[in-house]
Amino acid sequence: MTSSIPGAISDIHLVAPVADGQWTMPTGDYGNTRYSPLHQINTSNVQNLHVIRKLSTGIFRGHEGAPLVVGGTLYIVTPFPDKLIAVDLTRPGFPVKWTFQPNPDPSAQGKAFRDVVNRGATYADGRIIYNTLDGYTVAVDAKTGKLAWKTQIGDVQNGETLTMAPTVVHNIVFVGNSGSNFGVRGALTALDAQTGKILWKAYSTGPDSDVRIGPDFKPFYAKDRGKDLGVSTWTPEQWKRGGGAVWGSISYDPELNLIYYGTGNPGGWNSSMRPGDNKWTVTIWARNPETGMAKWAYQIEPHDSFGYDAVMENILVDMPWHGRMRKLLIHPGSTGYVFVMDRETGELLSAQPYEPVNWAKGFDLKTGEVIPNLTKMPRYGKYVDDICPSVTGAKAIASSSLSPQTGYLYIPAHNTCMDFEDTTANYITGTPYLGAIVRTYPGPGGYQGELVAWDVAHAKKVWSIKDNAFPVNGGVLTTGGGLAFYGTMDGSFRAVNDRTGKVLWQFKTPSGIVGNPMTFTGPDGKQYIAVYSGIGGWMGSVDFPYITASDPYAAHGAAGAMRHIKSATHPGDYLYVFGE
Amino acid sequence: MSSASRYIAGLFLAAGTAWLCGCHTAPIPPPVATGSHPTGANEAFYRTNPVGNDPVGVADGRRLFRWYNCYACHGPHGGGAIGPSLRDRRWRYGDSDAQIFTSIAEGRPNGMPAWRNKIPEVQIWELVAYIRTLDTSREPNPPQEPANEASRDPKESTSIAPEKPNATAGRQ
Numbered sequence: 001m002t003s004s005i006p007g008a009i010s011d012i013h014l015v016a017p018v019a020d021g022q023w024t025m026p027t028g029d030y031g032n033t034r035y036s037p038l039h040q041i042n043t044s045n046v047q048n049l050h051v052i053r054k055l056s057t058g059i060f061r062g063h064e065g066a067p068l069v070v071g072g073t074l075y076i077v078t079p080f081p082d083k084l085i086a087v088d089l090t091r092p093g094f095p096v097k098w099t100f101q102p103n104p105d106p107s108a109q110g111k112a113f114r115d116v117v118n119r120g121a122t123y124a125d126g127r128i129i130y131n132t133l134d135g136y137t138v139a140v141d142a143k144t145g146k147l148a149w150k151t152q153i154g155d156v157q158n159g160e161t162l163t164m165a166p167t168v169v170h171n172i173v174f175v176g177n178s179g180s181n182f183g184v185r186g187a188l189t190a191l192d193a194q195t196g197k198i199l200w201k202a203y204s205t206g207p208d209s210d211v212r213i214g215p216d217f218k219p220f221y222a223k224d225r226g227k228d229l230g231v232s233t234w235t236p237e238q239w240k241r242g243g244g245a246v247w248g249s250i251s252y253d254p255e256l257n258l259i260y261y262g263t264g265n266p267g268g269w270n271s272s273m274r275p276g277d278n279k280w281t282v283t284i285w286a287r288n289p290e291t292g293m294a295k296w297a298y299q300i301e302p303h304d305s306f307g308y309d310a311v312m313e314n315i316l317v318d319m320p321w322h323g324r325m326r327k328l329l330i331h332p333g334s335t336g337y338v339f340v341m342d343r344e345t346g347e348l349l350s351a352q353p354y355e356p357v358n359w360a361k362g363f364d365l366k367t368g369e370v371i372p373n374l375t376k377m378p379r380y381g382k383y384v385d386d387i388c389p390s391v392t393g394a395k396a397i398a399s400s401s402l403s404p405q406t407g408y409l410y411i412p413a414h415n416t417c418m419d420f421e422d423t424t425a426n427y428i429t430g431t432p433y434l435g436a437i438v439r440t441y442p443g444p445g446g447y448q449g450e451l452v453a454w455d456v457a458h459a460k461k462v463w464s465i466k467d468n469a470f471p472v473n474g475g476v477l478t479t480g481g482g483l484a485f486y487g488t489m490d491g492s493f494r495a496v497n498d499r500t501g502k503v504l505w506q507f508k509t510p511s512g513i514v515g516n517p518m519t520f521t522g523p524d525g526k527q528y529i530a531v532y533s534g535i536g537g538w539m540g541s542v543d544f545p546y547i548t549a550s551d552p553y554a555a556h557g558a559a560g561a562m563r564h565i566k567s568a569t570h571p572g573d574y575l576y577v578f579g580e
Numbered sequence: 581m582s583s584a585s586r587y588i589a590g591l592f593l594a595a596g597t598a599w600l601c602g603c604h605t606a607p608i609p610p611p612v613a614t615g616s617h618p619t620g621a622n623e624a625f626y627r628t629n630p631v632g633n634d635p636v637g638v639a640d641g642r643r644l645f646r647w648y649n650c651y652a653c654h655g656p657h658g659g660g661a662i663g664p665s666l667r668d669r670r671w672r673y674g675d676s677d678a679q680i681f682t683s684i685a686e687g688r689p690n691g692m693p694a695w696r697n698k699i700p701e702v703q704i705w706e707l708v709a710y711i712r713t714l715d716t717s718r719e720p721n722p723p724q725e726p727a728n729e730a731s732r733d734p735k736e737s738t739s740i741a742p743e744k745p746n747a748t749a750g751r752q
Binding site: 106428430550 | 646647648649651652653655656657658659660661662663664665667668670689690691692693715723725
């Protein structure tokens with residue numbers, strides 16, 4: 001257990017080493033803090049930050065995720081067609097060394113619900129490992145760019161794609177699928193990192209044997225206990241189109257030897273088609289990495305009626321909670337709540353809203369049950385208005401960051417609400433399985449985005465930086481220099497004093513920022529900060545030329561909230577590297 | 581019965597009769613030579629839409645646009661989502677009746693599925709008829725925003741964080 005972070009608040013212990021000059025996994029570290037202790041760039045000199053290199057990927061779609069830095073090489077994964085670009089940091093101008101092209105099936109572009117994004121790669125044992133949109137995991141030799149192995153995870157013709165960045169633990173590659181909105185059955189697949197052979201698959205719906213629930217399964221709450229709930233909480237056969245895809249990040253606690261992740265929304269936004277709790281969608285899982293067997297599960301929202309998910313990051317940290325040290329899991333949900341859990345047992349310790357929320361009245365910590373607001377339940381053929389947050393979420397997949405120096409979680413937040421109407425949903429293989437019409441708009445308060453600094457121990461917002469027009473849809477990086485870095489949807493990349501929220505530096509990049517910033521030490525010993533500038537993802541797609549932004553129902557309703565995006569920014573394809 | 585409907589009914593009758601006696605008993609328009617096609621897909625049998633502007637056909641096309649999940653990729657009013665907008669003037673694969681028919685029937689390489697042999701051809705023509713009304717005065721159900729949303733228009737201004745004057749000057 002690592003705790004010796006210089007400048008860290010005493011009693012905050014991280015579960016694993018953080019990114020300290022390299023960036024070898026998509027989340028920075030197993031605990032998903034996205035914190036780096038590098039402090040050459042700090043509050044007293046950050047105003048000198050300037051562009052060192054601007055690299056074009058050639059693809060004008062959403063650049064989510066972050067590049068990796070391993071030794072003297074930086075690795076970029078582009079949006080579809082998922083090229084892997086290796087950049088030589090040892091030579092002036094950071095030239096491109098080689099490009100690996102997996103040549104994914106172009107028809108996969110018609111199965112990507114949230115834009116043809118790729119959330120990045122991970123590094124393990126001399127290979128760069130990442131996923132392609134058409135459903136393959138590839139391992140590429142990190143030096144030569146040659147393919148080492150390629151394994152098919154799912155059939156893209158059924159609407160099953162891969163967008164998430166894998167994580168490797170103990171030589172096992174963890175890959176989660178996408179496609180809840182195509183009625184695909186969610187699953188986490190484990191592969192051997194050397195050979196790519198599939199070791200096991202843990203489905204998000206179905207009988208216990210498919211879900212990998214056995215005698216060691218100890219959910220904290222009674223509502224999550226029972227046999228084959230992944231079948232019995234559905235109408236017959238509906239679990240086969242059950243969704244619960246696994247398109248977010250994986251966390252890992254080396255001491256407890258548990259991986260953590262969450263599952264997405266159920267198949268079909270029209271919840272009246274699927275009476276029952278719909279397990280195990282919108283659920284946070286703790287599993288043994290070798291066997292995949294579940295240790296505990298907590299379903300945040302049974303019978304989801306709004307398209308919400310539980311795939312957002314799970315940040316692992318040990319800190320005092322109400323007077324005693326506890327092993328925490330912090331989950332800033334797209335549902336609008338910051339969930340704080342005990343990651344040993346799955347007990348819910350706190351659920352507090354970080355943005356306006358009205359789909360629920362709160363959570364009962366004793367039973368773990370959500371207290372729904374029944375007046376917001378959708379209806380068939382009629383809109384229910386003013387549901388907050390929108391199906392697009394109080395945050396998107398761009399990741400928050402936790403600084404052990406401040407004890408704050410920095411959340412890139414959305415304040416977007418929606419009108420929602422249930423309609424008929426027909427399941428046609430390979431087409432979206434929705435059954436709802438949505439339109440979105442900014443929530444109350446006169447702003448649509450915020451960078452929120454959330455005091456974890458006290459479960460409250462301490463400060464925020466508001467954006468009137470657009471959600472904050474890019475991720476956050478915190479550093480030992482006392483800085484938090486984040487980007488806005490109109491392309492401003494900012495360095496902020498992590499204690500006070502004062503903006504100390506900003507730079508306008510040409511396109512909206514939807515990726516996660518990262519930092520590394522170059523071969524020259526200097527610290528650099530890198531971030532993609534390339535708008536996209538769900539809300540960002542309204543900026544694309546082929547979307548009619550004046551139709552509020554376009555982009556599955558996101559056009560309503562994003563109607564001014566085309567005058568604020570335009571699509572881009574850049575990686576920006578900043579330095580002193 | 582509108583003339584277009586009678587025309588189609590007549591075709592089906594003719595086709596049925598031809599099957600029975602093994603010969604053509606009614607005139608059938610000749611196939612149209614349409615030249616080479618970028619994707620090599622078969623071109624539509626008819627150059628123009630036999631459903632034409634028939635409002636019954638358009639209304640049915642609108643129903644089918646929901647029923648077959650077209651709305652789920654192209655937006656409930658065709659504004660685009662996973663698939664491109666059908667309301668704008670950009671048509672990657674052409675905007676003639678036959679080209680739109682072919683896009684639906686044969687699919688296209690970047691994600692449009694093929695519907696020939698899955699749904700009847702007359703329904704594909706009805707979808708074409710509905711799509712042609714989008715963003716025109718004939719659109720049966722244009723995307724209107726309800727009055728209660730007028731006040732929710734997000735402000736045009738961007739973030740309120742102050743610009744630092746020396747942050748970007750001269751540095752690229």
